Amino acid sequence: MRLDVILRITAKLILPMMLLFAVYVQFHGDYGPGGGFQAGVIAGATVILYALIYGLGATMVVVPVAVVEALIPLGVLVYAATGVMGLLTGGNFLDYSHLADDEVHGQEWGVFVVELGVFVTVASTMVAIFYAVAGRGRR
Amino acid sequence: MMLLSMLAVTTVGVVRARNLFAVAVLSGVYSFLMASVLIVLDAVDVAMTEATVGAGISMVLVLGVLHLTKTDEARPVHRALLPLFVATVTAAILVWAVSALPPFGIADAPIHVAGPDYLARSLAETGIANVVTSVLASYRGFDTLGETVVIFTAGIAVLMLLKRTPSGRGGESS
Numbered sequence: 001m002r003l004d005v006i007l008r009i010t011a012k013l014i015l016p017m018m019l020l021f022a023v024y025v026q027f028h029g030d031y032g033p034g035g036g037f038q039a040g041v042i043a044g045a046t047v048i049l050y051a052l053i054y055g056l057g058a059t060m061v062v063v064p065v066a067v068v069e070a071l072i073p074l075g076v077l078v079y080a081a082t083g084v085m086g087l088l089t090g091g092n093f094l095d096y097s098h099l100a101d102d103e104v105h106g107q108e109w110g111v112f113v114v115e116l117g118v119f120v121t122v123a124s125t126m127v128a129i130f131y132a133v134a135g136r137g138r139r
Numbered sequence: 140m141m142l143l144s145m146l147a148v149t150t151v152g153v154v155r156a157r158n159l160f161a162v163a164v165l166s167g168v169y170s171f172l173m174a175s176v177l178i179v180l181d182a183v184d185v186a187m188t189e190a191t192v193g194a195g196i197s198m199v200l201v202l203g204v205l206h207l208t209k210t211d212e213a214r215p216v217h218r219a220l221l222p223l224f225v226a227t228v229t230a231a232i233l234v235w236a237v238s239a240l241p242p243f244g245i246a247d248a249p250i251h252v253a254g255p256d257y258l259a260r261s262l263a264e265t266g267i268a269n270v271v272t273s274v275l276a277s278y279r280g281f282d283t284l285g286e287t288v289v290i291f292t293a294g295i296a297v298l299m300l301l302k303r304t305p306s307g308r309g310g311e312s313s
Contacts, residue, residue: 033183041191094280107265111276125294132301133203
């Protein structure tokens, strides 16, 4: 654990950039390639890389298992709630046109929130599966 | 062409190799090659997904599972006849399904009608420049909700199978 200095320093340099890239992919998905799914996977990979270098215990302090498992259904709920919001504001299910004052803006908001839901579910699912697999190897 | 032949070679390698570590690495190579093919086809969003999921996450997960098992593939206990039969039938059904697709290169195929339609409408209606995103999250929002639920279901299914509960119950077989 103490000997892999190069790995630890490189990870320290690369981890913030990975997280930043995930956020970029998430929020720039309207204009460039990417979106909630890809950003979620990159964010999940950040946590997994941290776990690979610094150990599972240290990672579970930063990203607790309970939080991850609560986030998995939360993303789906955010997505579905956006759809219900479409119903409440007078449109069809998942119709974002009435979420804001004008229709185009409402669409932008809807896509933004929905992508956020996808991001949350994908990222936490990836981390949760990794925790489950890696946790079995210990002890 | 170059990429496709490399893909074919990698596939043969995956099938032939008995060492599971080699298989894991080769499937990562396969994913990166596939991502390159998708970039050549201008499907950048899908290429990104393939590179991150196929070559990134699933590699780590496969290696993690490999840590729990032996690294060499066991000799098959059964004859391969039944799997061969299932694979042949599935392939036949897929080939049969291809016959229901619109003829190749026909002008009024959905891709030539709906595609330009989306391209023309997307920016004006949703204000989103990347048509992939607007189709995915707005026009086909219901499909994407289904996909998210699929990921959610897969996640909790894996957790149910693998998770150790803090009290020591469940999955504590060994």
